[in-house]
Amino acid sequence: MHDTLKKVWQLFTPAEQRKAVWMLLLALFMAMAETVGVISIMPFLSVLARPGVIEENPWLHALYASLGFAEPRTFIIALGLASVVLVLASSVFKTITQHLLNRFVHLLRHSISSRLIARYLAQPYEFFIHRNTAELSKSILAEVDMVMGNLIQPFSQVIVQGIVLLAMLALVFAYNPLTALAIVAVVGTLYGLIYLLVRRRLKRIGTEIVEANRQRYQTCNEALQGIRDIKITHAEAAYQQRYQQASRTQARHMAANETLSQTPLYLVEATGYTGLILIALALLLKSGDVAHVLPALGLYGFAAYRMLPAAQIMYRGFARLKFVSATLDGLYRDMSLPLPTAAPTNQPPIVPRQEIRLSGIRYAYSATLGKPVLDSFDLVIPVNTSVGIQGPSGAGKSTVMDILLGLLCPQAGTLSVDGQPVTARNLPAWQAAIGYVPQHIYIADASVAANIAFGTAADQIDMQAVQRAACAAQIHDFVMNELPQGYDTPVGDRGIRLSGGQRQRIGIARALYRDPLVLFMDEATSALDGATEAAVNEAVRALSGSKTIVVIAHREASLKDCAQVIALTPSPHGIRGDFMLKT
Numbered sequence: 001m002h003d004t005l006k007k008v009w010q011l012f013t014p015a016e017q018r019k020a021v022w023m024l025l026l027a028l029f030m031a032m033a034e035t036v037g038v039i040s041i042m043p044f045l046s047v048l049a050r051p052g053v054i055e056e057n058p059w060l061h062a063l064y065a066s067l068g069f070a071e072p073r074t075f076i077i078a079l080g081l082a083s084v085v086l087v088l089a090s091s092v093f094k095t096i097t098q099h100l101l102n103r104f105v106h107l108l109r110h111s112i113s114s115r116l117i118a119r120y121l122a123q124p125y126e127f128f129i130h131r132n133t134a135e136l137s138k139s140i141l142a143e144v145d146m147v148m149g150n151l152i153q154p155f156s157q158v159i160v161q162g163i164v165l166l167a168m169l170a171l172v173f174a175y176n177p178l179t180a181l182a183i184v185a186v187v188g189t190l191y192g193l194i195y196l197l198v199r200r201r202l203k204r205i206g207t208e209i210v211e212a213n214r215q216r217y218q219t220c221n222e223a224l225q226g227i228r229d230i231k232i233t234h235a236e237a238a239y240q241q242r243y244q245q246a247s248r249t250q251a252r253h254m255a256a257n258e259t260l261s262q263t264p265l266y267l268v269e270a271t272g273y274t275g276l277i278l279i280a281l282a283l284l285l286k287s288g289d290v291a292h293v294l295p296a297l298g299l300y301g302f303a304a305y306r307m308l309p310a311a312q313i314m315y316r317g318f319a320r321l322k323f324v325s326a327t328l329d330g331l332y333r334d335m336s337l338p339l340p341t342a343a344p345t346n347q348p349p350i351v352p353r354q355e356i357r358l359s360g361i362r363y364a365y366s367a368t369l370g371k372p373v374l375d376s377f378d379l380v381i382p383v384n385t386s387v388g389i390q391g392p393s394g395a396g397k398s399t400v401m402d403i404l405l406g407l408l409c410p411q412a413g414t415l416s417v418d419g420q421p422v423t424a425r426n427l428p429a430w431q432a433a434i435g436y437v438p439q440h441i442y443i444a445d446a447s448v449a450a451n452i453a454f455g456t457a458a459d460q461i462d463m464q465a466v467q468r469a470a471c472a473a474q475i476h477d478f479v480m481n482e483l484p485q486g487y488d489t490p491v492g493d494r495g496i497r498l499s500g501g502q503r504q505r506i507g508i509a510r511a512l513y514r515d516p517l518v519l520f521m522d523e524a525t526s527a528l529d530g531a532t533e534a535a536v537n538e539a540v541r542a543l544s545g546s547k548t549i550v551v552i553a554h555r556e557a558s559l560k561d562c563a564q565v566i567a568l569t570p571s572p573h574g575i576r577g578d579f580m581l582k583t
């Protein structure tokens with residue numbers, strides 16, 4: 001448990017840790033207010049039952065005398081009113097404190113999930129090659145909530161209720177130490193035994209629920225992203241079943257968690273009330289006078305009324321700590337991902353004047369570390385020329401492009417621009433100089449203009465640049481003549497309202513929006529008809545008259561205008577780095 005709490009503590013920023021200490025203090029005051037509220041009824045009950053107690057009890061006597069009461073009846077009324085005021089004041093204080101605690105917990109949820117998404121986004125591209133994106137969404141959206149709901153919120157309650165419990169016990173102890181010890185023994189043994197019995201099961205279902213959640217998110221993601229293939233292959237039932245299985249496991253485990261963390265309440269409640277009746281009978285038999293028994297019974301009754309829920313809430317907090325520990329482990333691991341040192345953002349773009357060069361590149365994907373895709377690979381791209389990269393499927397064309405883009409970091413060799421190596425520090429400056437059209441274009445559910453000016457805030461979109469890029473990409477006429485709201489027309493989720501070729505042209509326009517001097521195109525025109533492809537290629541070349549263009553294409557025709565074509569060929573040893581120059 002110490003380990004779990006340490007992990008939770010480390011999820012907080014230093015400011016949140018300080019705030020947590022304040023919250024702890026507030027919780028302490030809240031518990032004290034609660035205790036004062038409950039205890040304040042005791043003098044009232046005592047005097048009500050037996051006014052003679054005013055003379056016997058020095059505190060009550062001093063109060064009675066100093067406030068100048070003439071008769072017990074008005075004193076009883078005053079005590080009753082004072083108790084009501086104290087209970088009301090304590091309720092107001094508790095409500096305010098509870099709101100502050102709730103605010104703290106929910107802002108913490110917001111802070112942790114925001115920091116988690118920021119940490120993911122700061123990871124190098126290679127991180128996303130290894131991790132399933134549905135799993136990352138699950139961590140940001142579901143697991144932070146799960147940890148907050150099952151751990152931090154209940155834990156703040158454990159503290160408040162723990163203090164209430166201690167205060168009540170102290171009260172009973174002051175009145176009758178033996179009874180207090182008996183309560184500790186009975187309630188402690190009951191909860192302790194139940195906790196020992198269920199904790200393994202809680203941990204197991206807590207681990208299984210992480211896996212069930214992963215499956216739910218992944219299935220949902222796959223089913224909705226691959227809906228076309230699902231429709232064609234009639235795979236709806238298979239996906240539905242996969243989702244149902246995971247969802248049912250999750251539901252069963254959630255229910256088991258609820259039950260396991262609630263069950264003792266009924267048992268302990270029954271034991272508590274049995275104990276109360278036994279104490280009442282014992283007191284009555286001993287004194288034979290109901291008036292003598294009433295204050296003691298009032299005290300035990302109130303103590304039980306506050307203690308049993310407090311003990312239950314504490315037990316539930318500990319049970320949930322066990323249940324959620326597997327989820328917390330995953331969250332803690334991801335929140336501890338190293339943050340790459342942020343490169344300065346105000347560097348001017350690295351615009352090549354002579355050449356872009358790859359030298360001695362070795363790159364192996366981590367899944368196949370022993371089998372590099374590229375080994376001792378060299379490539380020189382002179383500026384203001386267009387270079388084509390050709391080769392059979394799987395030869396490593398996209399890998400070369402990803403290294404040129406700075407998305408993949410080679411294990412050996414360098415990418416340099418005019419002799420200046422591109423490193424993590426100046427990578428943003430290199431990327432600011434390039435435009436890229438990927439093989440699969442991602443279209444956001446936004447307007448045509450927002451998709452072309454991708455990543456630009458809506459009020460900062462340069463419409464002139466949008467139109468210039470759209471004209472070059474041969475999409476301007478379509479946007480103006482056929483879309484109902486022109487550049488403001490929403491294109492639907494992943495551009496579902498557009499044809500493949502239209503999506504591709506939007507991708508090309510996006511790469512051209514910032515009018516980059518270097519343009520990388522990975523199968524960028526493969527979905528276009530011959531005439532449109534020729535027009536796009538011509539427009540790209542003509543756009544500034546002096547661009548360095550690197551094109552990957554399967555089709556010879558797509559590369560016919562390139563000044564040189566590099567053909568990647570797999571070597572007999574599985575190492576692909578040989579290339580031949582066609583001019």
Ligand SMILES: Nc1ncnc2c1ncn2[C@@H]1O[C@H](COP(=O)(O)OP(=O)(O)OP(=O)(O)O)[C@@H](O)[C@H]1O
Pocket residue numbers: 129365366367368373391392393394395396397398399400
């Ligand atoms: N994430 C990855 N993990 C492991 N291996 C990978 C990964 N991505 C690509 N590969 C492997 O690297 C090799 C080169 O892939 P790459 O995508 O660069 O080829 P390509 O020439 O662009 O192919 P295509 O023309 O089919 O797009 C392939 O053998 C592929 O299986």
